[in-house]
Amino acid sequence: GIQVEQSPPDLILQEGANSTLRCNFSDSVNNLQWFHQNPWGQLINLFYIPSGTKQNGRLSATTVATERYSLLYISSSQTTDSGVYFCAVSSGTYKYIFGTGTRLKVLA
Amino acid sequence: DSGVTQTPKHLITATGQRVTLRCSPRSGDLSVYWYQQSLDQGLQFLIQYYNGEERAKGNILERFSAQQFPDLHSELNLSSLELGDSALYFCASSVGYGNTIYFGEGSWLTVV
Numbered sequence: 001g002i003q004v005e006q007s008p009p010d011l012i013l014q015e016g017a018n019s020t021l022r023c024n025f026s027d028s029v030n031n032l033q034w035f036h037q038n039p040w041g042q043l044i045n046l047f048y049i050p051s052g053t054k055q056n057g058r059l060s061a062t063t064v065a066t067e068r069y070s071l072l073y074i075s076s077s078q079t080t081d082s083g084v085y086f087c088a089v090s091s092g093t094y095k096y097i098f099g100t101g102t103r104l105k106v107l108a
Numbered sequence: 109d110s111g112v113t114q115t116p117k118h119l120i121t122a123t124g125q126r127v128t129l130r131c132s133p134r135s136g137d138l139s140v141y142w143y144q145q146s147l148d149q150g151l152q153f154l155i156q157y158y159n160g161e162e163r164a165k166g167n168i169l170e171r172f173s174a175q176q177f178p179d180l181h182s183e184l185n186l187s188s189l190e191l192g193d194s195a196l197y198f199c200a201s202s203v204g205y206g207n208t209i210y211f212g213e214g215s216w217l218t219v220v
Contacts, residue, residue: 045210045211095164096153101150
């Protein structure tokens with residue numbers, strides 16, 4: 001089945017810094033989403049982005065489907081950005097496969 | 109609020125017992141997915157239903173079963189519980205498949 005790898009596994013930032021999270025996938029995909037899991041366990045949709053670029057405030061994402069990767073950019077990070085960021089993909093089957101996540105901690 | 113409702117939010121039960129987790133999808137969504145997240149682990153896909161029919165199955169144990177009812181709500185039944193079944197169980201829904209999926213807040217299950 002399709003493999004999803006995320007990097008880096010852990011990231012510590014000072015408040016105000018920028019970061020780039022990467023998601024690599026082993027096969028072509030039809031769907032890709034980014035999620036943020038906050039410290040209380042809630043999974044929050046960030047982007048549905050099977051291809052192209054999207055922006056939402058301080059967050060933006062780019063997926064290059066032909067090269068099998070997606071990037072999530074966080075600018076001017078805030079302590080509320082802390083948590084785990086997951087990339088999830090599906091490749092024509094009905095299930096989304098999740099990556100192992102990037103654990104982000106933003107220090108005040 | 110994603111619009112996906114899960115109950116109960118927290119559950120503590122003993123080994124060997126059986127529990128039922130309930131999920132109400134977002135209004136208009138026909139697909140329901142169940143995922144399991146063990147401590148500090150990623151999300152493992154369990155099963156998916158579309159309009160009452162099973163569409164995809166992951167690494168779901170034989171002790172676990174699920175169904176989607178005509179009103180589109182879904183239930184995940186966990187039986188003969190073991191300590192290792194302690195986890196956060198998520199339900200998600202989408203309009204169809206190949207769409208954005210939205211997650212509920214999860215049901216925290218602790219088996220003691």
